Every structure is written in C-alpha cells, then in structure tokens.
Amino acid sequence: MILLLALALVVTLLGGVLVGGWLDRVVAGRGAGPLRAAAALAVRGSVRTEAPDDLLQRLAPILYLALAAVGLSVVPFAPGAALVESPVGIVIWGSCEALTIIAVFLHGWSPNAPFPLIGAYRYVAIALPVMLPSMFVLIAAALPAESLSLSAIVESQRDIWNVVRQPLGLPLFVMVGLTLTLRGPMDYADAADMAGGTSAEEGGGARLAWEIARLAMLVSVSAVAAAVFLGGPLGPVLPGPVWLWFKTAAVMALIVLAGTSVTRTTPSRMLGLIWTIVLPLSFLHLGIAGVLAL
Amino acid sequence: MILALVLFAVWSGWRVFVVDSMVRASFSLLASFVAVGGAGVLMSASYIGVATVFMMAVEMMVMAIFMVAFMMNPAGLNPMSMVHQNRLSMAAGALAFLGLSAAVLTADLPDRPVPPETRVVFDLGLELLGPSMLIFETAGVTLLATMVGAVVLSSQQGRFGSADEGSRPPGLTENGEPAGRVPDESGGHHMHHGGHGDHGGDVDGASDHGQGHDHGGHHHGHAAKGDPS
Amino acid sequence: MTLTIVLLGASALIGIGLYGALSQQSFVMLMMGLELMLNGALLAIMGFWSQGIGGPPEAQLLAIIVMAVMAVEMAIGFALVVAVYRKRQADVTESLGTLKG
Numbered sequence: 136m137i138l139l140l141a142l143a144l145v146v147t148l149l150g151g152v153l154v155g156g157w158l159d160r161v162v163a164g165r166g167a168g169p170l171r172a173a174a175a176l177a178v179r180g181s182v183r184t185e186a187p188d189d190l191l192q193r194l195a196p197i198l199y200l201a202l203a204a205v206g207l208s209v210v211p212f213a214p215g216a217a218l219v220e221s222p223v224g225i226v227i228w229g230s231c232e233a234l235t236i237i238a239v240f241l242h243g244w245s246p247n248a249p250f251p252l253i254g255a256y257r258y259v260a261i262a263l264p265v266m267l268p269s270m271f272v273l274i275a276a277a278l279p280a281e282s283l284s285l286s287a288i289v290e291s292q293r294d295i296w297n298v299v300r301q302p303l304g305l306p307l308f309v310m311v312g313l314t315l316t317l318r319g320p321m322d323y324a325d326a327a328d329m330a331g332g333t334s335a336e337e338g339g340g341a342r343l344a345w346e347i348a349r350l351a352m353l354v355s356v357s358a359v360a361a362a363v364f365l366g367g368p369l370g371p372v373l374p375g376p377v378w379l380w381f382k383t384a385a386v387m388a389l390i391v392l393a394g395t396s397v398t399r400t401t402p403s404r405m406l407g408l409i410w411t412i413v414l415p416l417s418f419l420h421l422g423i424a425g426v427l428a429l
Numbered sequence: 430m431i432l433a434l435v436l437f438a439v440w441s442g443w444r445v446f447v448v449d450s451m452v453r454a455s456f457s458l459l460a461s462f463v464a465v466g467g468a469g470v471l472m473s474a475s476y477i478g479v480a481t482v483f484m485m486a487v488e489m490m491v492m493a494i495f496m497v498a499f500m501m502n503p504a505g506l507n508p509m510s511m512v513h514q515n516r517l518s519m520a521a522g523a524l525a526f527l528g529l530s531a532a533v534l535t536a537d538l539p540d541r542p543v544p545p546e547t548r549v550v551f552d553l554g555l556e557l558l559g560p561s562m563l564i565f566e567t568a569g570v571t572l573l574a575t576m577v578g579a580v581v582l583s584s585q586q587g588r589f590g591s592a593d594e595g596s597r598p599p600g601l602t603e604n605g606e607p608a609g610r611v612p613d614e615s616g617g618h619h620m621h622h623g624g625h626g627d628h629g630g631d632v633d634g635a636s637d638h639g640q641g642h643d644h645g646g647h648h649h650g651h652a653a654k655g656d657p658s
Numbered sequence: 659m660t661l662t663i664v665l666l667g668a669s670a671l672i673g674i675g676l677y678g679a680l681s682q683q684s685f686v687m688l689m690m691g692l693e694l695m696l697n698g699a700l701l702a703i704m705g706f707w708s709q710g711i712g713g714p715p716e717a718q719l720l721a722i723i724v725m726a727v728m729a730v731e732m733a734i735g736f737a738l739v740v741a742v743y744r745k746r747q748a749d750v751t752e753s754l755g756t757l758k759g
Binding site: 244 | 452475548
C-alpha cells in the first residue's frame with residue numbers, strides 16, 4: 136500500500152511537471168514544448184559567478200523539490216489514503232510553505248551577485264507576510280473537519296465542497312500558490328524586471344533543476360488546494376486518484392492563468408496590499424468559517 | 430533514528446558557531462531545530478514537533494536577514510572570529526554539558542512511554558481550549574505585548590522626535606572619543622570649512638568634501654584622530 | 659534508553675548554546691546561542707513528556723511556553739538591537755558599557 140502510494144506520488148509529480156510545462160506554453164502562447172525546452176537548457180553550459188556559496192547553491196533546488204514532494208505526501212489519493220497519514224497534515228504543509236521561502240532565499244543568496252540577491256530580499260519581504268493569510272485559510276478549512284489532518288478535511292467535504300462553503304478560501308490560496316511557485320503578480324524572486332532575479336546568473340543543468348522544482352511545487356500546491364477546497368479524491372464513478380488528478384490539473388491551470396493575467400505591482404505597494412487588505416480579508420474569512428462551523 | 434536526529438541536531442548546533450557565513454550559521458541553527466522537531470515527531474509529539482519546524486523556519490529567515498544586516502563580512506568570504514572570553518566560555522559550556530550529562534546518567538530516569546493509542550493532538554486541543562486555557566491565553570497576550578514592544582522599540586519616529594536624534598557611538602574609553610562611524614549631521618559642512626585649512630593646498634573639492642564629512646561631529650582639534658584613513 | 663539519548667543531546671545543545679551566548683561579541687550571534695539553549699530545553703521537555711511521564715496533554719503546554727519564549731526573545735531582542743544601533747551605532751557587546759539612554 137505504502138509502495139503504491141509512493142509510486143502515485145512520483146507519477147503525480149512527474150506527470151504534473153510535464154502538464155505544468157505544457158500549460159505554461161499554452162497560456163503564455165510562446166516557447167518550445169516542455170521537453171524540448173528542458174533539453175535545450177540541459178545542453179547549455181552553466182555559469183559560474185565569483186565566489187559563490189556552492190553548498191547552498193546546490194541545496195536550493197534540492198530543498199525546493201523535496202518540499203514539493205513532502206507537501207504532496209500529506210495529500211490523500213483516495214479517501215483516507217495519504218502517503219503520510221498524519222494528524223497534523225496541514226501543519227506539515229505549512230512548514231513546507233515556510234521552508235520554501237528559505238529555499239528561494241538560498242537560491243538568490245548563493246550566487247553572490249546583485250540581481251539574485253535583490254530578488255531574494257524582495258521575495259522574502261513579500262512571502263513572509265503571505266504566510267499569515269495562508270495559515271488562516273488552512274485553519275478555516277480545518278474548522279468544519281474538526282481536525283488538522285488532510286484526510287479528515289477531505290472527508291468533511293462529502294456533502295458540500297469547501298470552495299462553496301468558504302468562497303474566499305480558494306482565491307486567497309491561489310495567491311499563496313502564486314507566491315510559492317514564483318509566478319505572475321507574486322513573482323518578486325525570478326521576475327523579468329530583475330533580469331531573472333534569483334535565476335539571473337544561472338544556466339544549464341542548475342537552471343533546469345530550479346525550473347523543474349518550481350513546476351513540482353506548482354503540482355504540490357495545486358494538489359493541496361484540490362484536497363482542501365475541491366474535495367480531493369471524492370467524486371462519483373471514477374476512482375479517487377483520477378479525480379484528484381483532474382482537480383489538481385484544474386487548479387494548476389487556474390494558477391498559471393492568474394499568473395499571466397494579473398500584473399505585478401511594486402514590492403512596497405504589494406506589501407501594503409497584503410497587510411491592509413488581504414490579511415483583514417483572511418481574518419474575516421476565518422471568522423465566517425468559524426461561525427458557520429459552530 | 431532518534432539517535433541520528435539528535436546527533437544531527439547537536440552537530441548543526443555546533444556548526445552555528447564555526448562557520449564563517451552568517452547565512453550558513455542561521456540555517457545551521459534552523460537545521461538543528463528541524464532535527465529536534467523531527468525527534469519530537471518520532472516521540473509522538475507530532476503537533477509540537479511540526480509546529481517547531483514551521484515557527485523556526487520563519488524565525489530563522491528573519492534571523493538570517495538581521496545577521497546579514499548587522500555583521501561585517503556576512504557572507505564569510507574572509508575567515509573571521511568575533512569572540513571574547515573564549516576560554517571561559519568554552520569551560521562554562523563544557524561544564525554545563527558535563528554537569529547535565531552526569532545528572533542524566535546518574536539519575537534514575539522514569540520509563541513510562543506514551544501509550545501508542547493516545548490521540549495526542551486531539552487531547553492537546555481539548556487541553557488548550559479547556560483546563561489550560563489561561564496558560565494559552567497568557568502566551569497569546571504576552572505575544573501581543575511583544576509585538577507592541579518591538580514596534581515601539583524599533584520605530585524610528587517616536588513621540589519625542591526621531592529615535593536617532595543626538596545618536597552618538599559609545600567611547601572607546603570612558604567619556605572618550607566615539608568609536609565607529611559617526612552619523613551625518615548638518616554640522617559636517619561646518620566642519621568641512623574648519624578642516625579645509627588642515628588639508629592646505631588640496632583644492633579638489635569633491636574629495637575634500639568627502640573627508641570633511643567624515644570629520645563631522647568630532648572636535649576640531651581631534652579631527653585627525655577620528656580619521657578612518 | 660531513548661530518554662537517555664535525548665537528554666544527553668539536550669545537554670550538549672545547552673552546553674554549545676551557553677558557549678555561544680558567552681563568547682560571541684555580536685548581539686545577533688549571542689541571540690543564536692540563547693536560541694540554541696532553548697532548543698535543548700525543548701528537546702528535553704519533549705523527551706520527558708513522551709518517554710518519562712506517559713504523555714499527559716497538559717505537559718505539552720510547557721513546550722508551547724518555550725516556543726512562545728523563543729518568539730518573544732527574537733522579537734524583543736531584534737528590536738533592542740535596532741534601537742541600540744540607532745542610538746549608539748553599536749553592534750557588538752564591547753561597545754555598550756552602559757544601557758543609559
């Protein structure tokens with residue numbers, strides 16, 4: 136059973152990375168297919184900056200990818216069947232979110248170059264406050280389930296999905312997803328206005344690893360959103376994993392679409408938006424969810 | 430498994446004070462916390478263990494930024510050591526370790542593990558919002574007071590004007606010449622004219638202006654003493 | 659056996675943390691030493707809770723208090739470092755002989 140679930144996790148991550156690369160191409164409407172782009176990156180030479188922190192540079196994409204895998208491991212593929220069936224599933228996911236900020240910071244810090252460093256600082260300033268709405272949204276989803284376990288949260292959505300019961304949850308979580316996957320309006324790390332930000336000085340295999348980790352995190356955050364708001368593996372006729380895959384792909388498309396259709400503002404204005412609008416909104420969301428769950 | 434995690438926690442804790450790079454030091458400390466959290470999860474304290482990882486990830490991110498901001502040579506590109514009373518500290522640390530270890534090894538430790546069927550997280554939740562609510566709320570109010578205190582302490586604009594008004598580095602000796610950098614003051618321009626004569630013959634306005642600025646805030650007569658070059 | 663290992667590890671962490679808190683000149687590194695000592699305390703508490711006293715729920719409150727203490731120490735510590743640096747331009751303990759404003 137455990138082997139089967141581990142296999143499902145690997146298949147989901149690999150397939151999801153491919154689907155994510157394909158979505159990026161379709162939505163952005165340019166570039167080569169994901170496999171060809173990966174091959175092109177892989178054969179390109181890598182860049183070496185002056186006095187980089189080699190250990191942390193290698194660690195960053197590995198940590199990012201590992202966090203995506205750990206985050207996905209708490210998502211149930213069938214009702215009550217996650218690889219890591221923990222009573223504190225969403226806290227584990229929250230830890231993955233927090234550690235993702237560190238992975239991105241390390242990626243920007245280690246090359247010892249200005250653009251990556253500025254990208255890393257900007258990202259940390261934006262991503263740390265984004266953790267707060269993320270926690271409130273997840274806690275709100277845990278209230279009707281009366282449990283921190285993702286399986287219990289899925290189980291609590293048998294009658295009505297959380298996306299209906301807590302309508303603010305999914306949009307707020309999509310914002311968290313944009314932050315974690317460095318996309319669109321929340322991409323303060325790898326943005327084009329910084330010549331690639333934390334990836335500015337990177338090419339070849341290292342860049343490829345980073346892009347794969349980014350797409351893996353997109354799969355992971357979408358799977359969590361599917362489980363928390365769209366009932367995860369619950370659905371008629373088709374088996375659980377298939378439903379989860381469909382819903383994950385839908386959330387991935389939503390995040391990719393939101394990433395390309397919303398523009399990015401300056402970090403200071405975004406910081407103001409997060410603290411004065413998004414955070415009170417998530418408080419309100421939590422309050423409503425709490426009253427409804429009584 | 431627990432042994433490996435504990436050993437890793439101790440090793441990375443030791444690395445904190447060995448590595449040159451401040452970012453590496455912060456994240457070594459984080460690795461130590463993660464290992465302790467993992468050990469907690471293995472010892473069936475799943476909520477406390479995972480919450481430690483979550484909290485410390487955010488905390489050490491902030492710590493790393495402060496380290497870079499406040500340390501010279503934060504990237505550790507040059508080896509450096511900023512310690513005082515090193516021998517004494519080592520002795521104190523070793524003594525603490527040996528004393529506590531002796532206490533652990535000689536004491537008759539109780540052996541009553543958590544029963545495997547306990548619903549640890551469920552019980553903790555009931556406890557937090559039931560009998561121990563006062564403790565929980567006290568922690569909450571303390572954190573709120575901390576937030577207010579931190580903002581008051583660190584805000585630049587206070588009730589009585591700017592926080593760094595009249596800022597003066599401490600002297601190297603008692604009531605002595607200030608150490609470190611001297612903040613820019615409007616007096617710097619005034620000094621610039623005073624110092625002009627000392628540099629006699631130097632007519633390069635730009636470089637002289639910069640030097641005059643450095644002297645700002647010092648006494649006239651001691652201008653040369655405070656010159657960092 | 660587990661409890662012995664855990665407690666020995668905790669005492670090692672406290673020893674290293676004490677060394678750091680006493681020997682480091684920089685305020686920020688000093689705080690890392692304090693954090694490491696609290697880390698050791700947290701490990702010891704979790705060890706005792708799970709192996710020694712049969713896991714009563716109220717004992718986990720102690721661990722939560724330690725975590726709150728860590729948060730308070732960080733927040734107030736950094737605020738003090740910022741305030742002291744503004745006033746005195748001091749970032750190492752030596753340059754701060756007195757706390758008088």
